Amino acid sequence: MTSPLHLQSNADLHCHSTVSDGTLSPEALAARAVANGVELWALTDHDEVSGQARAMATAQSLGLPYLTGVEISVSFAGKVVHIVGLGFEHDDSALIEGLRQTRGGREQRAKEMAQGLQSVGIKGAFEGALRYVGNPELISRTHFARFLVDAGHCSDVPEVFRRFLTEGKPGYVPHRWAGLGDAVGWITRAGGLALIAHPGRYGFTPTEEYALITEFMAHGGRGIEVVTGSHSLAEMQQYTETALEFSLLASRGSDFHSPEESRCDLGRLSEHLSGRLTPVWSALQERIHWPHGTQP
Incomplete structure (x- = not known):
């Protein structure tokens, strides 16, 4: 029997495999997560869930609790914003078709x-x-x-x-992404929970960020990443306050892509969620895939 997950658990709920733009397979990522002390893991490939069964099976074989995951690119206020989904049914037909259309082009x-x-x-x-x-x-x-x-x-x-x-440079070409409501809807209708990924990366004005959060919540979004591999300590503190202000569930994830490229290794985030926050996994206990015989 494992201990129940708590606020200070080493959860890493954002990373990428070779199924999207990472350099390690889902199986290798699961092994790396275990080696680095991860206590709850999610693979969140971009706009794709075909690696979920592999990630889940390997995690369970290694004794690692697992949440299904995906990171969906959406257009908002002229920028690309990422929405992470956790705890959904990865074989949901509407989700799979929506992601297929997003990948198109x-x-x-x-x-x-x-x-x-x-x-x-x-x-x-x-x-x-x-x-x-x-x-x-x-x-x-x-x-x-x-x-x-x-x-x-x-x-x-x-x-x-x-x-x-980047925009204005010779190799930049924009892509038509899903709408915010589409992404949140696919995730929630598949039984999952949607959250805004690494909000500090978008460079929104306070007004734009308020519009993003309120529209996101109006569509049924419920969480936000607070501790991420790309957030500074000041940004973690800022989005702690944001989560409290809007009563959003808080998440943490390295956004790991590659041992050679990523700012933070899988499972090696330096900060935990503030004790004032409600962790996203507290709302997803029934969606966690526990290794056989280890569910608390």
Whole structure:
């Protein structure tokens, strides 16, 4: 019998595998989570749930409690915002179809990105990026960035984004994402809980952020990431207050993609949730997949 999860548990509920834009398989991530002391884990690949069965099976075989997860890209106020879903039925047909439609158009977008890079003398970028893709339906800027680093055009991934892959740069092409209501609806109708991922990353004004949170909640969203690999200590404190102000459940996750690239290793977040917060897993106890014989 394991001890019940508590506020200070080492939960890591945000990471990515080769099914989207990570560099480790779901099985390798599960093993890494266990090695790094994770007590509750979720794999949250971008716009894709096909790795869920593998992640869940491996987690259970290793004695690791597991929550299903996904990270959905949506458009809001002219920016791409990410919504994490946790604890849903991963074989829900409406969720799967919604994600399939969201993924649509990535190949054409990638070819246009390659054309933009070719215009500044970088040839073969589409074919180069494909070498780093585990799932061709999810070819993304991250795969282009890995190619450009390994080909010697930039020293690291952040330099690639600064020079080539952000708005106004030669390799940037926008994508039409799902709507906020669509993403929250797919998650909640599949029995899960939706939360706003790494809110400190979007650069919204206070008015825009208020609009995001209130619209998100109006659609049925219930949580927000407070402790993440990309939040500073000040941002963690800021979104602690935000969660309290709006009575949102709080989550934590490293947003781990790769041992070589990520700011924070899986399971190695330095901060826990404040004792004033209600953790998201407290509302998902019945949705956790416990290893056989270990449910508290």
